[in-house]
Amino acid sequence: MTYYFIQACIYLAAAVVIVPLAKKLGLGSVLGYLIAGIIIGPITGLVGQETVTIQHFAEFGVVMMLFLVGLELEPKMLWQMRNKLLGLGGLQVSISTLVITIIALMFGQPWTVALAIGLIFSLSSTAIVLQTFNEKGLTKTEGGKNAFSVLLMQDIAVIPMLAFIPMLALPELAEASAALQASADHHEELSLVAGLPSWAYAMVIIGAIGGVILLGHFVSRPLFHYVASSGLREVFVATALLLVVGIAASMSLVGLSPALGTFLGGVVLANSEFRHELESNIEPFKGLLLGLFFITVGAGINFGVLADNLGLILALTVMVMFIKASVLWGLAMTFKIQNSDRWLFSLSLAQAGEFGFVLLSFGFQNNVIPADIVGILQLVVALSMCSTPVLFIVFEKIILPKYQASSNEKNYDEIDEQGKVIIAGAGRFGQIINRLLVANGVKTVVLDHEATQVENMRQIQIKTFFGDATRPELLHTAGIDDASMIVVAIDNKDEAVTLVHHVKHSHPNVKILARAFDKGHGYELKQAGADVTINETYFSALSMGGVALTELGFHPFSVEQKKSTFCKTEDMASEKLYQSWQQRDEGDRYSTDYRTLFIELEDVIKHAMTKDRMDKHNSDERGWTPPPINYESKFD
Numbered sequence: 253m254t255y256y257f258i259q260a261c262i263y264l265a266a267a268v269v270i271v272p273l274a275k276k277l278g279l280g281s282v283l284g285y286l287i288a289g290i291i292i293g294p295i296t297g298l299v300g301q302e303t304v305t306i307q308h309f310a311e312f313g314v315v316m317m318l319f320l321v322g323l324e325l326e327p328k329m330l331w332q333m334r335n336k337l338l339g340l341g342g343l344q345v346s347i348s349t350l351v352i353t354i355i356a357l358m359f360g361q362p363w364t365v366a367l368a369i370g371l372i373f374s375l376s377s378t379a380i381v382l383q384t385f386n387e388k389g390l391t392k393t394e395g396g397k398n399a400f401s402v403l404l405m406q407d408i409a410v411i412p413m414l415a416f417i418p419m420l421a422l423p424e425l426a427e428a429s430a431a432l433q434a435s436a437d438h439h440e441e442l443s444l445v446a447g448l449p450s451w452a453y454a455m456v457i458i459g460a461i462g463g464v465i466l467l468g469h470f471v472s473r474p475l476f477h478y479v480a481s482s483g484l485r486e487v488f489v490a491t492a493l494l495l496v497v498g499i500a501a502s503m504s505l506v507g508l509s510p511a512l513g514t515f516l517g518g519v520v521l522a523n524s525e526f527r528h529e530l531e532s533n534i535e536p537f538k539g540l541l542l543g544l545f546f547i548t549v550g551a552g553i554n555f556g557v558l559a560d561n562l563g564l565i566l567a568l569t570v571m572v573m574f575i576k577a578s579v580l581w582g583l584a585m586t587f588k589i590q591n592s593d594r595w596l597f598s599l600s601l602a603q604a605g606e607f608g609f610v611l612l613s614f615g616f617q618n619n620v621i622p623a624d625i626v627g628i629l630q631l632v633v634a635l636s637m638c639s640t641p642v643l644f645i646v647f648e649k650i651i652l653p654k655y656q657a658s659s660n661e662k663n664y665d666e667i668d669e670q671g672k673v674i675i676a677g678a679g680r681f682g683q684i685i686n687r688l689l690v691a692n693g694v695k696t697v698v699l700d701h702e703a704t705q706v707e708n709m710r711q712i713q714i715k716t717f718f719g720d721a722t723r724p725e726l727l728h729t730a731g732i733d734d735a736s737m738i739v740v741a742i743d744n745k746d747e748a749v750t751l752v753h754h755v756k757h758s759h760p761n762v763k764i765l766a767r768a769f770d771k772g773h774g775y776e777l778k779q780a781g782a783d784v785t786i787n788e789t790y791f792s793a794l795s796m797g798g799v800a801l802t803e804l805g806f807h808p809f810s811v812e813q814k815k816s817t818f819c820k821t822e823d824m825a826s827e828k829l830y831q832s833w834q835q836r837d838e839g840d841r842y843s844t845d846y847r848t849l850f851i852e853l854e855d856v857i858k859h860a861m862t863k864d865r866m867d868k869h870n871s872d873e874r875g876w877t878p879p880p881i882n883y884e885s886k887f888d
Contacts, residue, residue, distance in 0.1 A: 262299060263306075266292045267543055281387060282380050283641030285543050289550020290638075299551050307548035307609070313541025314379045314606060315500050316534055318407065318511045321382065321400075322518020323527050333401055340398060340587055341405020344601070347579050348374035352572065361625075364420035368620045369629065371413050372612060373572050375406045375605040378511070379542055380640050384600070388648065395596030398589055402580075402601055410509050410607055414614065421619040444505045453507070460506045464499060464513060468520030476526045492533040545606070553634050557627050565628060569635045577602040592647075592655040599643040608633040667717050670731030671695035676721035676751060677741035678702075678709050681767050681788055685739055686714065697730045701742075722751050724758070732759055740766040740782070745773050749780045756781025794818065814861055821857045 266288035274284025292298040353370030357363060381403060382391075390396040445453050472495065479491045496514055503513030521527060558565055580598040589597050612630055615621040621629075673689055675682050678700035689696050700706050701720040709716035719726045721742065732738065738755055740748050752766055766782040768774035774785040794815060801811045 259299065259302065262292055263544060263547055266547065271543070280384060280641045280644060281543070282383055282546055283638075285546030286550040286638045286641070289547035290553060291550075292547075293551025294553050294555040303548045303551045307545060307552065310541050310545035310548055311606060311610075312500070312510075313538055313543075313545050315510045315514050316496055316538035317379065317382060317542060319496050319499075319514035319518040320531055320534055320538060322515040322520075323522055323531055325519050325522055333404075336398060336401040336587070337405050340583060341402040341408075343583055344402050344579060345374045345406060345409050347583075348576055351575050351579060355571070355575070362422065364422060365621055365625070368417055368420050368611075368615050371417065372608050372615070372629070373576070373604050373632075375410070375607050375611075376403060376576070376601040377603050377605040377637050377640065378403045378407060379545060379606055380603065380637055381600050383542060384641065384644050388644065390596065393593055393596065394589060395593030395600070398584075398587070398593070398597050399600050404515070406605070406607075407509060407512050407515070410512070410611075413611060414507065414509075417611065417615055417620055418618040420615075423619070442505060443507060445507050456506050457508060460502060460508060460513075461516065463502070464517050465520055468517050472521060473524060473526075476524075476529075480526070480529075488529065489533045492530050493537070495530075496534065549606075549634055549637055553631060553638075554627070558631055561628055561631075565631050565635065568628070568632045569639070572604060572632060573602040573636055573639065592652050595647055595651045599647055600640070602643065603636040603640045604633040606637070667697065667699075667719065667726070667729045669695075669697055669715075670734060671697040672736050673697075674699065674721070674727070674730050674732060674735050674738045675741065676700075676738065677743065677767075678705050678714075678716045679741060679743060682739065682741035683709075683714070685741065697735075699726065699730060722747050722754075724754065727755070732762065735759075735762055737763045737765060740764065740777075745769060745776075748773075749776050752777050752782045753780040817861065818857060 267285065270288035270291065271281050271284035274287060275281055289303075293300075293303060349367075349370040351370075352373050353363075353366045356366035356369045361369070381399060385391045385396050385399070391400070445456050448456065475491065476488075479488050495517065499513045499517045500510035503510045521530065524530075577598045580601055581594065584594040584597050609630060612621065612626050612633070616623060616626045672694055673696045675686050675689075675696055675698045678686070678698050682698065682700075686696050686698055698709070698714070698716045699719045699721040700709070700716055701718070703718055706716045706718045717730070719730070721727060721730075721740075732755070740751055742748050742751070748766060752764055755762055755764055763784075764782045765784045765786070766777040768777055768785045768787050770787065774787055777785045798811045798815050801814065802808055806814075
């Protein structure tokens with residue numbers, strides 16, 4: 253038992269020390285896990301042969317990941333993906349297999365071995381790619397969505413591959429393989445379909461898939477309601493794990509991919525009211541197991557074999573990744589994947605996948621691939637997976653900025669209208685302001701530098717111009733010289749401050765209203781010259797706080813008074829805090845004095861809330877009382 257504790261400490265310590273460091277250096281968590289594995293495995297020898305066993309256990313993280321991916325996809329959405337799933341994904345697997353098979357034949361391999369190698373290297377790493385997409389926010393990009401379609405098709409393709417590879421067995425390998433298996437502690441895999449005829453096997457597969465769909469749709473909800481009624485969170489966690497483990501086990505018993513089965517189960521539960529609870533319960537286990545899997549990949553690199561065949565292994569790794577990237581690039585052009593998304597699609601899937609380890613072992617056990625070739629190809633799989641985070645860094649640091657720069661140079665819209673108010677930014681904040689002003693007859697000009705957002709606004713008949721509001725010539729065209737107000741609602745903090753500073757100095761008569769992300773950003777905007785700054789979360793949080801008080805039994809009139817008092821006191825407090833912040837140097841603006849003043853002002857707010865003013869009104873509250881009858885007619 254002590255041995256397992258020590259091994260667990262080694263793996264956890266490596267992750268805790270190396271992964272945060274890699275993240276800070278911009279390398280990403282996946283590369284951090286791989287480096288941690290290399291350090292505790294080949295370099296220091298702290299872990300050894302047990303990494304293979306642990307890797308099989310850690311592969312369950314991939315199963316959990318695909319279950320979570322399925323939870324994000326409704327069946328309708330999956331059906332909409334069918335063209336890319338079958339077309340893009342199917343062509344990638346087929347063409348990559350064909351090209352790699354031809355290359356293997358040129359290296360003098362028998363056609364059966366060459367075909368098996370082609371099938372194995374046509375697959376990519378679902379674990380690394382999806383983890384990196386989530387980490388870097390690339391999942392919703394066009395390149396990310398197309399890459400996911402290919403990965404899903406690859407996971408489906410594993411099933412026929414497992415059925416087909418044994419047919420490629422070489423008779424001359426049978427004797428050596430039998431002797432090796434006899435000397436090893438070999439455990440026969442449990443199977444419910446061993447020895448069944450093809451038609452019966454097909455019926456079992458259809459029944460298994462149908463069972464997952466029916467049980468997920470009709471049984472899971474009553475089960476979750478029953479467990480949730482107990483109020484025991486740990487039992488709900490156990491139920492979530494039971495669901496994933498149960499689906500994976502049932503798929504394995506009938507010879508199907510556990511990852512594919514759990515993905516299907518996730519899709520079935522995508523509309524469930526318990527979806528978010530399932531995600532929150534499974535996510536920590538998925539993260540830990542995936543991290544452990546990446547560590548074992550790094551730890552499993554055999555530096556002895558690598559040193560003996562360094563040139564060959566590096567050449568094969570580069571060749572495989574180049575071939576796959578070239579095939580993906582061609583498919584991206586065919587399927588009209590444009591610009592940086594084409595690079596993302598091609599580079600992200602250029603590696604071999606974790607199923608490569610499984611299929612290589614499977615091919616060896618079924619007398620398809622010789623042992624010496626398996627050892628070399630396993631290193632090719634591992635090195636290609638280790639290289640993938642580097643390709644993501646190249647994409648993020650070199651390729652993407654070039655396309656972003658070129659998109660900024662794109663011809664902006666010709667602004668043929670001018671308005672009383674210019675709104676910089678058509679996001680969720682700017683949209684609401686624009687709708688309110690337009691509904692009350694105020695002429696606005698809306699600018700946004702994201703072409704996709706502009707197109708989305710036009711589809712709902714909100715006229716928006718594609719343009720960068722921080723560029724003085726565009727502001728001039730939009731009518732800043734005659735405008736009464738500009739609303740700064742752009743997402744970039746620094747650009748917002750720069751825009752406010754420019755408008756205040758070049759057009760001092762224009763009133764500037766600016767959206768602040770937080771208190772510190774609000775101070776910077778105010779210092780730059782903004783007349784009014786609004787924290788984007790302030791009033792929504794204040795409104796919900798008022799609702800919370802009402803639900804707790806406070807009278808609605810009292811709640812409105814308390815909200816008004818809170819706002820008035822907060823405004824006074826904010827001014828004092830701003831003065832304190834402004835007097836400090838940039839590196840010392842949140843000093844002990846500032847924090848002390850903040851705490852004191854919080855006490856002032858608490859004291860103001862204790863005052864009972866139910867017996868009288870205050871002039872500050874007239875802003876939310878109805879105006880007298882015929883009030884507006886006085887101004888006609």
